[in-house]
Amino acid sequence: MPLATTRRTGLVDQVIGQLRAAISSGEWPVDRRIPTETELTETLGVGRNTVREAIRALAHSGLLEVRQGDGTYVRATSEVCGAIRRLAGTELREVLQVRRSLEVEGARLAAEARTDDDLARLTELLAERDRAQQDGLLEDFARADAEFHLMVVHCGHNRLLSELYRGLTEVVTASVAATSHDRLAEHADLGHQGLLDAIADRDPARAAVEAGGFLDQLLSLSFNVRGHDGAPG
Template structure:
Protein backbone atom coordinates (compact mmCIF):
# COMPACT_ATOMS: atom_id res chain seq x y z
CA UNK A 1 0.00 0.00 0.00
CA UNK A 2 1.33 3.42 -1.00
CA UNK A 3 0.88 6.06 1.67
CA UNK A 4 1.94 9.66 1.25
CA UNK A 5 2.79 11.92 4.18
CA UNK A 6 0.10 14.41 5.14
CA UNK A 7 1.21 17.88 4.15
CA UNK A 8 0.48 20.95 6.18
CA UNK A 9 -1.76 23.43 4.42
CA UNK A 10 -0.01 26.41 2.88
CA UNK A 11 -0.55 30.01 3.90
CA UNK A 12 -2.51 30.52 0.68
CA UNK A 13 -4.85 27.64 1.57
CA UNK A 14 -5.30 28.95 5.11
CA UNK A 15 -5.99 32.44 3.81
CA UNK A 16 -8.47 31.14 1.25
CA UNK A 17 -10.18 29.10 3.97
CA UNK A 18 -10.54 32.18 6.19
CA UNK A 19 -11.92 34.25 3.33
CA UNK A 20 -14.31 31.43 2.53
CA UNK A 21 -15.44 31.36 6.18
CA UNK A 22 -16.11 35.09 6.18
CA UNK A 23 -18.09 34.93 2.95
CA UNK A 24 -20.12 31.92 4.12
CA UNK A 25 -20.89 33.62 7.42
CA UNK A 26 -22.58 36.49 5.61
CA UNK A 27 -20.26 39.12 7.09
CA UNK A 28 -19.79 40.19 3.49
CA UNK A 29 -23.04 40.05 1.53
CA UNK A 30 -23.38 39.18 -2.13
CA UNK A 31 -22.46 42.32 -4.06
CA UNK A 32 -20.19 43.72 -1.33
CA UNK A 33 -16.74 44.93 -2.33
CA UNK A 34 -13.87 43.34 -0.43
CA UNK A 35 -11.10 45.44 1.10
CA UNK A 36 -8.02 45.84 -1.09
CA UNK A 37 -5.18 43.34 -1.08
CA UNK A 38 -3.01 45.43 1.22
CA UNK A 39 -5.80 45.91 3.76
CA UNK A 40 -6.75 42.22 3.62
CA UNK A 41 -3.13 41.28 4.16
CA UNK A 42 -2.99 43.51 7.23
CA UNK A 43 -6.21 42.04 8.62
CA UNK A 44 -5.17 38.44 7.95
CA UNK A 45 -1.51 38.84 8.89
CA UNK A 46 -0.16 37.64 5.53
CA UNK A 47 1.60 39.19 2.55
CA UNK A 48 -0.06 40.72 -0.47
CA UNK A 49 0.99 37.89 -2.79
CA UNK A 50 -0.64 35.37 -0.45
CA UNK A 51 -3.86 37.37 -0.45
CA UNK A 52 -3.78 37.61 -4.24
CA UNK A 53 -3.46 33.84 -4.68
CA UNK A 54 -6.20 33.19 -2.11
CA UNK A 55 -8.52 35.60 -3.90
CA UNK A 56 -7.81 33.84 -7.21
CA UNK A 57 -8.83 30.57 -5.60
CA UNK A 58 -12.20 31.95 -4.52
CA UNK A 59 -12.71 33.66 -7.88
CA UNK A 60 -12.15 30.29 -9.57
CA UNK A 61 -14.73 28.69 -7.29
CA UNK A 62 -17.28 31.37 -8.22
CA UNK A 63 -17.56 32.85 -4.72
CA UNK A 64 -15.79 36.06 -5.67
CA UNK A 65 -15.84 38.16 -8.83
CA UNK A 66 -13.06 40.47 -10.02
CA UNK A 67 -14.32 43.58 -11.83
CA UNK A 68 -11.80 45.45 -13.91
CA UNK A 69 -10.93 48.75 -12.28
CA UNK A 70 -13.46 48.28 -9.47
CA UNK A 71 -12.07 45.57 -7.20
CA UNK A 72 -13.19 42.17 -5.97
CA UNK A 73 -16.80 41.51 -5.00
CA UNK A 74 -18.77 38.71 -3.36
CA UNK A 75 -20.62 36.75 -6.06
CA UNK A 76 -21.95 33.79 -4.06
CA UNK A 77 -21.90 32.78 -0.37
CA UNK A 78 -20.71 29.28 -1.35
CA UNK A 79 -18.65 27.72 -4.13
CA UNK A 80 -20.58 27.79 -7.39
CA UNK A 81 -21.13 24.53 -9.32
CA UNK A 82 -19.38 24.27 -12.68
CA UNK A 83 -22.58 24.67 -14.72
CA UNK A 84 -23.30 27.99 -13.03
CA UNK A 85 -19.78 29.23 -13.73
CA UNK A 86 -20.36 28.27 -17.36
CA UNK A 87 -23.48 30.44 -17.36
CA UNK A 88 -21.46 33.37 -16.10
CA UNK A 89 -19.07 33.00 -19.02
CA UNK A 90 -21.80 32.39 -21.62
CA UNK A 91 -22.94 35.00 -24.09
CA UNK A 92 -25.13 37.36 -22.12
CA UNK A 93 -27.94 37.35 -24.67
CA UNK A 94 -28.07 33.54 -24.54
CA UNK A 95 -28.44 33.66 -20.77
CA UNK A 96 -31.09 36.35 -21.09
CA UNK A 97 -33.16 34.19 -23.45
CA UNK A 98 -33.31 31.51 -20.75
CA UNK A 99 -34.05 34.16 -18.14
CA UNK A 100 -37.10 35.25 -20.15
CA UNK A 101 -38.63 31.78 -19.89
CA UNK A 102 -38.00 31.71 -16.13
CA UNK A 103 -39.42 35.17 -15.52
CA UNK A 104 -42.55 34.53 -17.57
CA UNK A 105 -43.32 31.50 -15.41
CA UNK A 106 -42.35 33.39 -12.25
CA UNK A 107 -44.79 36.19 -13.15
CA UNK A 108 -47.59 33.68 -13.70
CA UNK A 109 -46.91 31.93 -10.40
CA UNK A 110 -46.48 35.20 -8.50
CA UNK A 111 -49.93 36.37 -9.61
CA UNK A 112 -51.40 33.17 -8.21
CA UNK A 113 -49.31 32.79 -5.05
CA UNK A 114 -48.37 36.28 -3.85
CA UNK A 115 -48.95 37.04 -0.20
CA UNK A 116 -49.50 40.41 1.47
CA UNK A 117 -45.85 40.34 2.54
CA UNK A 118 -44.80 39.76 -1.09
CA UNK A 119 -46.80 42.81 -2.20
CA UNK A 120 -45.14 44.94 0.47
CA UNK A 121 -41.73 43.73 -0.75
CA UNK A 122 -42.64 44.48 -4.37
CA UNK A 123 -43.80 47.99 -3.50
CA UNK A 124 -40.61 48.64 -1.53
CA UNK A 125 -38.44 47.35 -4.38
CA UNK A 126 -40.27 49.53 -6.91
CA UNK A 127 -39.90 52.57 -4.67
CA UNK A 128 -36.16 51.90 -4.32
CA UNK A 129 -35.89 51.53 -8.10
CA UNK A 130 -37.55 54.91 -8.54
CA UNK A 131 -35.11 56.55 -6.10
CA UNK A 132 -31.96 54.93 -7.48
CA UNK A 133 -29.36 57.32 -8.83
CA UNK A 134 -26.48 56.29 -11.04
CA UNK A 135 -26.14 53.20 -13.27
CA UNK A 136 -24.90 50.77 -10.62
CA UNK A 137 -27.55 51.71 -8.06
CA UNK A 138 -30.26 51.56 -10.70
CA UNK A 139 -29.25 48.13 -12.02
CA UNK A 140 -29.07 46.72 -8.49
CA UNK A 141 -32.49 48.19 -7.66
CA UNK A 142 -33.96 46.86 -10.91
CA UNK A 143 -32.65 43.37 -10.22
CA UNK A 144 -34.12 43.62 -6.70
CA UNK A 145 -37.57 44.10 -8.23
CA UNK A 146 -37.13 40.96 -10.30
CA UNK A 147 -35.91 39.04 -7.25
CA UNK A 148 -39.05 40.15 -5.41
CA UNK A 149 -41.19 38.78 -8.25
CA UNK A 150 -39.26 35.51 -8.18
CA UNK A 151 -39.72 35.33 -4.40
CA UNK A 152 -43.48 35.87 -4.79
CA UNK A 153 -43.61 32.79 -7.03
CA UNK A 154 -42.64 30.69 -3.99
CA UNK A 155 -40.62 28.17 -5.98
CA UNK A 156 -37.15 27.61 -4.48
CA UNK A 157 -35.74 26.17 -7.69
CA UNK A 158 -36.72 29.30 -9.62
CA UNK A 159 -35.10 31.37 -6.89
CA UNK A 160 -31.82 29.46 -7.08
CA UNK A 161 -31.64 29.45 -10.87
CA UNK A 162 -32.41 33.16 -11.10
CA UNK A 163 -29.72 33.89 -8.53
CA UNK A 164 -27.20 32.11 -10.75
CA UNK A 165 -28.07 34.48 -13.60
CA UNK A 166 -27.77 37.80 -11.80
CA UNK A 167 -23.99 38.03 -11.77
CA UNK A 168 -23.86 37.24 -15.49
CA UNK A 169 -26.44 39.92 -16.19
CA UNK A 170 -25.34 42.75 -13.94
CA UNK A 171 -22.30 43.94 -15.89
CA UNK A 172 -24.10 43.73 -19.25
CA UNK A 173 -27.06 45.67 -17.86
CA UNK A 174 -24.68 48.27 -16.47
CA UNK A 175 -23.17 48.73 -19.93
CA UNK A 176 -26.68 48.97 -21.35
CA UNK A 177 -27.97 51.70 -19.05
CA UNK A 178 -24.74 53.69 -19.53
CA UNK A 179 -25.06 53.66 -23.32
CA UNK A 180 -27.51 56.38 -24.31
CA UNK A 181 -27.44 55.23 -27.93
CA UNK A 182 -28.85 51.85 -26.92
CA UNK A 183 -30.95 52.76 -23.88
CA UNK A 184 -32.70 56.08 -24.35
CA UNK A 185 -34.79 58.01 -21.82
CA UNK A 186 -37.91 56.76 -23.63
CA UNK A 187 -36.70 53.16 -23.24
CA UNK A 188 -36.16 53.78 -19.53
CA UNK A 189 -39.66 55.22 -19.11
CA UNK A 190 -41.19 52.34 -21.07
CA UNK A 191 -39.41 49.80 -18.89
CA UNK A 192 -40.62 51.57 -15.76
CA UNK A 193 -44.22 51.41 -17.03
CA UNK A 194 -43.79 47.70 -17.74
CA UNK A 195 -42.52 47.14 -14.19
CA UNK A 196 -45.50 49.02 -12.73
CA UNK A 197 -47.87 47.02 -14.95
CA UNK A 198 -46.28 43.80 -13.71
CA UNK A 199 -46.68 44.69 -10.04
CA UNK A 200 -50.27 45.83 -10.67
CA UNK A 201 -51.09 42.54 -12.39
CA UNK A 202 -49.52 40.49 -9.59
CA UNK A 203 -51.49 42.47 -7.02
CA UNK A 204 -54.71 41.84 -8.98
CA UNK A 205 -53.93 38.13 -9.35
CA UNK A 206 -54.06 38.52 -13.15
CA UNK A 207 -51.59 35.94 -14.45
CA UNK A 208 -52.13 36.77 -18.14
CA UNK A 209 -51.44 40.47 -17.58
CA UNK A 210 -48.39 39.66 -15.43
CA UNK A 211 -46.94 37.49 -18.21
CA UNK A 212 -47.67 40.18 -20.81
CA UNK A 213 -45.95 42.90 -18.76
CA UNK A 214 -42.95 40.66 -18.17
CA UNK A 215 -42.67 39.78 -21.85
CA UNK A 216 -42.84 43.46 -22.77
CA UNK A 217 -40.03 44.34 -20.38
CA UNK A 218 -37.58 41.48 -20.84
CA UNK A 219 -37.96 41.11 -24.60
CA UNK A 220 -37.28 44.82 -25.11
CA UNK A 221 -34.15 44.47 -22.98
CA UNK A 222 -33.07 41.41 -24.95
CA UNK A 223 -33.40 43.37 -28.18
CA UNK A 224 -31.16 46.07 -26.69
CA UNK A 225 -28.60 43.44 -25.61
CA UNK A 226 -28.51 42.04 -29.14
CA UNK A 227 -27.98 45.57 -30.44
CA UNK A 228 -25.13 46.04 -27.97
CA UNK A 229 -23.50 42.79 -29.17
CA UNK A 230 -23.72 43.89 -32.81
CA UNK A 231 -22.15 47.26 -32.03
CA UNK A 232 -19.27 45.81 -30.00
Protein backbone atom coordinates in the same frame (compact mmCIF):
# COMPACT_ATOMS: atom_id res chain seq x y z
CA MET B 1 -20.72 42.73 8.77
CA PRO B 2 -17.19 43.06 10.22
CA LEU B 3 -14.93 40.05 9.80
CA ALA B 4 -14.25 38.25 13.04
CA THR B 5 -10.87 37.04 14.24
CA THR B 6 -10.58 33.35 13.38
CA ARG B 7 -9.82 30.43 15.67
CA ARG B 8 -6.57 28.56 15.16
CA THR B 9 -8.08 25.35 13.80
CA GLY B 10 -9.15 24.91 10.21
CA LEU B 11 -7.98 28.43 9.43
CA VAL B 12 -8.37 28.24 5.66
CA ASP B 13 -11.91 26.87 5.89
CA GLN B 14 -12.82 29.56 8.43
CA VAL B 15 -11.44 32.32 6.24
CA ILE B 16 -13.25 30.91 3.21
CA GLY B 17 -16.48 30.90 5.21
CA GLN B 18 -16.07 34.51 6.34
CA LEU B 19 -15.12 35.78 2.87
CA ARG B 20 -18.06 33.90 1.35
CA ALA B 21 -20.40 35.45 3.92
CA ALA B 22 -19.15 38.95 3.08
CA ILE B 23 -19.83 38.24 -0.59
CA SER B 24 -23.24 36.58 -0.26
CA SER B 25 -24.51 39.25 2.14
CA GLY B 26 -23.69 42.01 -0.34
CA GLU B 27 -21.12 43.64 1.94
CA TRP B 28 -18.70 43.13 -0.94
CA PRO B 29 -20.78 43.84 -4.09
CA VAL B 30 -20.30 42.12 -7.43
CA ASP B 31 -17.60 43.70 -9.63
CA ARG B 32 -16.07 45.55 -6.66
CA ARG B 33 -12.54 45.03 -5.37
CA ILE B 34 -12.19 43.32 -1.99
CA PRO B 35 -9.69 44.39 0.69
CA THR B 36 -6.05 43.62 -0.01
CA GLU B 37 -4.28 40.54 1.33
CA THR B 38 -2.50 42.75 3.86
CA GLU B 39 -5.77 44.24 5.09
CA LEU B 40 -7.42 40.82 5.36
CA THR B 41 -4.39 39.39 7.17
CA GLU B 42 -4.57 42.16 9.77
CA THR B 43 -8.36 41.95 10.16
CA LEU B 44 -8.51 38.17 10.50
CA GLY B 45 -5.31 37.68 12.47
CA VAL B 46 -3.99 34.95 10.17
CA GLY B 47 -0.99 34.55 7.90
CA ARG B 48 -0.79 35.84 4.35
CA ASN B 49 -0.57 32.28 2.98
CA THR B 50 -3.86 31.38 4.68
CA VAL B 51 -5.60 34.38 3.13
CA ARG B 52 -4.05 33.66 -0.26
CA GLU B 53 -5.20 30.02 -0.18
CA ALA B 54 -8.76 31.06 0.75
CA ILE B 55 -8.86 33.59 -2.09
CA ARG B 56 -7.54 30.99 -4.50
CA ALA B 57 -10.29 28.54 -3.47
CA LEU B 58 -13.03 31.15 -3.92
CA ALA B 59 -11.60 32.18 -7.28
CA HIS B 60 -11.64 28.54 -8.38
CA SER B 61 -15.33 28.27 -7.37
CA GLY B 62 -16.18 31.41 -9.34
CA LEU B 63 -16.93 33.85 -6.51
CA LEU B 64 -13.74 35.88 -6.90
CA GLU B 65 -11.57 36.96 -9.79
CA VAL B 66 -7.88 37.74 -9.26
CA ARG B 67 -6.67 40.45 -11.64
CA GLN B 68 -2.90 40.62 -11.70
CA GLY B 69 -1.67 44.08 -10.80
CA ASP B 70 -5.15 45.32 -9.96
CA GLY B 71 -6.44 43.26 -7.04
CA THR B 72 -9.18 40.71 -6.39
CA TYR B 73 -12.77 41.40 -7.39
CA VAL B 74 -16.12 39.83 -6.55
CA ARG B 75 -17.37 37.93 -9.59
CA ALA B 76 -20.56 36.32 -8.23
CA THR B 77 -22.47 35.92 -4.97
CA SER B 78 -22.55 32.12 -4.99
CA GLU B 79 -20.99 29.14 -6.70
CA VAL B 80 -24.16 28.73 -8.78
CA CYS B 81 -23.93 32.34 -9.97
CA GLY B 82 -20.25 31.93 -10.73
CA ALA B 83 -20.89 28.84 -12.82
CA ILE B 84 -23.63 30.63 -14.75
CA ARG B 85 -21.34 33.58 -15.45
CA ARG B 86 -18.64 31.26 -16.80
CA LEU B 87 -21.13 29.47 -19.04
CA ALA B 88 -22.87 32.62 -20.22
CA GLY B 89 -19.72 34.46 -21.24
CA THR B 90 -20.57 37.65 -23.11
CA GLU B 91 -23.65 36.50 -25.06
CA LEU B 92 -26.23 38.90 -23.66
CA ARG B 93 -28.97 37.67 -25.98
CA GLU B 94 -28.57 34.05 -24.82
CA VAL B 95 -28.66 35.19 -21.19
CA LEU B 96 -31.86 37.13 -21.80
CA GLN B 97 -33.48 34.13 -23.49
CA VAL B 98 -32.84 31.95 -20.45
CA ARG B 99 -33.76 34.77 -18.10
CA ARG B 100 -37.11 35.07 -19.87
CA SER B 101 -37.94 31.44 -19.12
CA LEU B 102 -37.11 31.84 -15.44
CA GLU B 103 -38.80 35.21 -15.02
CA VAL B 104 -42.07 34.17 -16.65
CA GLU B 105 -42.36 31.23 -14.29
CA GLY B 106 -41.19 33.42 -11.41
CA ALA B 107 -43.96 35.93 -12.09
CA ARG B 108 -46.53 33.15 -12.28
CA LEU B 109 -45.42 31.75 -8.93
CA ALA B 110 -45.29 35.25 -7.40
CA ALA B 111 -48.95 35.84 -8.25
CA GLU B 112 -49.83 32.58 -6.52
CA ALA B 113 -47.57 32.71 -3.47
CA ARG B 114 -46.80 36.37 -2.67
CA THR B 115 -47.55 37.68 0.80
CA ASP B 116 -48.78 41.13 1.76
CA ASP B 117 -45.26 41.98 2.92
CA ASP B 118 -43.88 40.82 -0.44
CA LEU B 119 -46.33 43.05 -2.26
CA ALA B 120 -45.43 46.04 -0.10
CA ARG B 121 -41.73 45.55 -0.88
CA LEU B 122 -42.43 45.20 -4.60
CA THR B 123 -44.42 48.43 -4.53
CA GLU B 124 -41.56 50.24 -2.78
CA LEU B 125 -39.00 48.99 -5.28
CA LEU B 126 -41.12 49.97 -8.27
CA ALA B 127 -41.63 53.47 -6.87
CA GLU B 128 -37.89 53.75 -6.25
CA ARG B 129 -37.17 52.60 -9.81
CA ASP B 130 -39.62 55.08 -11.32
CA ARG B 131 -38.24 57.99 -9.28
CA ALA B 132 -34.72 57.23 -10.43
CA GLN B 133 -35.92 57.08 -14.04
CA GLN B 134 -37.68 60.44 -13.77
CA ASP B 135 -34.64 62.05 -12.14
CA GLY B 136 -32.26 60.61 -14.74
CA LEU B 137 -30.27 58.69 -12.10
CA LEU B 138 -29.35 55.77 -14.31
CA GLU B 139 -27.19 53.87 -11.83
CA ASP B 140 -29.90 54.08 -9.18
CA PHE B 141 -32.47 53.07 -11.79
CA ALA B 142 -30.48 50.01 -12.85
CA ARG B 143 -30.04 48.91 -9.23
CA ALA B 144 -33.71 49.36 -8.30
CA ASP B 145 -34.83 47.68 -11.51
CA ALA B 146 -32.65 44.63 -10.81
CA GLU B 147 -33.90 44.47 -7.20
CA PHE B 148 -37.51 44.67 -8.37
CA HIS B 149 -37.14 41.73 -10.75
CA LEU B 150 -35.26 39.67 -8.19
CA MET B 151 -38.01 40.39 -5.67
CA VAL B 152 -40.67 39.26 -8.16
CA VAL B 153 -38.95 35.87 -8.37
CA HIS B 154 -38.42 35.79 -4.60
CA CYS B 155 -42.17 36.29 -4.11
CA GLY B 156 -42.69 32.83 -5.62
CA HIS B 157 -40.82 31.38 -2.61
CA ASN B 158 -38.91 28.83 -4.68
CA ARG B 159 -35.33 29.01 -3.42
CA LEU B 160 -33.75 27.17 -6.34
CA LEU B 161 -35.47 29.37 -8.91
CA SER B 162 -34.40 32.48 -6.99
CA GLU B 163 -30.77 31.37 -6.93
CA LEU B 164 -30.71 30.54 -10.63
CA TYR B 165 -32.32 33.86 -11.47
CA ARG B 166 -29.89 35.77 -9.27
CA GLY B 167 -27.02 34.28 -11.26
CA LEU B 168 -28.46 35.47 -14.54
CA THR B 169 -29.22 38.90 -13.10
CA GLU B 170 -25.55 39.33 -12.24
CA VAL B 171 -24.54 38.41 -15.79
CA VAL B 172 -27.02 40.85 -17.31
CA THR B 173 -25.98 43.62 -14.92
CA ALA B 174 -22.32 43.11 -15.77
CA SER B 175 -23.09 43.24 -19.49
CA VAL B 176 -25.35 46.30 -19.35
CA ALA B 177 -22.82 48.14 -17.18
CA ALA B 178 -20.46 48.19 -20.15
CA THR B 179 -22.98 49.98 -22.39
CA SER B 180 -23.51 53.71 -22.69
CA HIS B 181 -25.92 55.69 -20.49
CA ASP B 182 -27.98 56.51 -23.57
CA ARG B 183 -28.62 52.83 -24.22
CA LEU B 184 -29.48 52.17 -20.59
CA ALA B 185 -31.97 55.02 -20.82
CA GLU B 186 -33.76 53.09 -23.57
CA HIS B 187 -34.44 50.33 -21.06
CA ALA B 188 -36.05 52.84 -18.69
CA ASP B 189 -39.03 53.08 -21.03
CA LEU B 190 -40.10 49.56 -20.12
CA GLY B 191 -42.70 49.95 -17.37
CA HIS B 192 -43.61 47.33 -14.77
CA GLN B 193 -46.90 48.58 -13.30
CA GLY B 194 -48.85 45.96 -15.22
CA LEU B 195 -46.71 43.20 -13.74
CA LEU B 196 -47.12 44.56 -10.23
CA ASP B 197 -50.89 44.83 -10.70
CA ALA B 198 -51.16 41.23 -11.92
CA ILE B 199 -49.20 39.98 -8.90
CA ALA B 200 -51.35 42.11 -6.58
CA ASP B 201 -54.51 40.66 -8.18
CA ARG B 202 -53.16 37.11 -7.79
CA ASP B 203 -53.53 36.54 -11.54
CA PRO B 204 -50.77 34.06 -12.56
CA ALA B 205 -51.64 34.01 -16.28
CA ARG B 206 -51.58 37.80 -16.60
CA ALA B 207 -48.38 38.05 -14.54
CA ALA B 208 -46.67 35.59 -16.88
CA VAL B 209 -47.81 37.56 -19.94
CA GLU B 210 -46.55 40.83 -18.43
CA ALA B 211 -43.16 39.33 -17.56
CA GLY B 212 -42.80 37.70 -20.97
CA GLY B 213 -43.68 40.91 -22.78
CA PHE B 214 -41.04 42.84 -20.89
CA LEU B 215 -38.32 40.31 -21.72
CA ASP B 216 -39.40 40.21 -25.37
CA GLN B 217 -38.77 43.96 -25.51
CA LEU B 218 -35.37 43.54 -23.86
CA LEU B 219 -34.48 40.84 -26.39
CA SER B 220 -35.36 43.24 -29.16
CA LEU B 221 -33.23 45.98 -27.60
CA SER B 222 -30.32 43.56 -27.17
CA PHE B 223 -29.62 43.79 -30.90
CA ASN B 224 -29.03 47.51 -30.47
CA VAL B 225 -27.04 47.03 -27.28
CA ARG B 226 -24.65 44.36 -28.57
CA GLY B 227 -24.87 44.32 -32.33
CA HIS B 228 -26.59 41.94 -34.74
CA ASP B 229 -24.09 39.10 -34.29
CA GLY B 230 -24.13 39.03 -30.46
CA ALA B 231 -20.80 40.81 -30.12
CA PRO B 232 -20.50 44.02 -28.11
CA GLY B 233 -21.93 46.90 -30.14
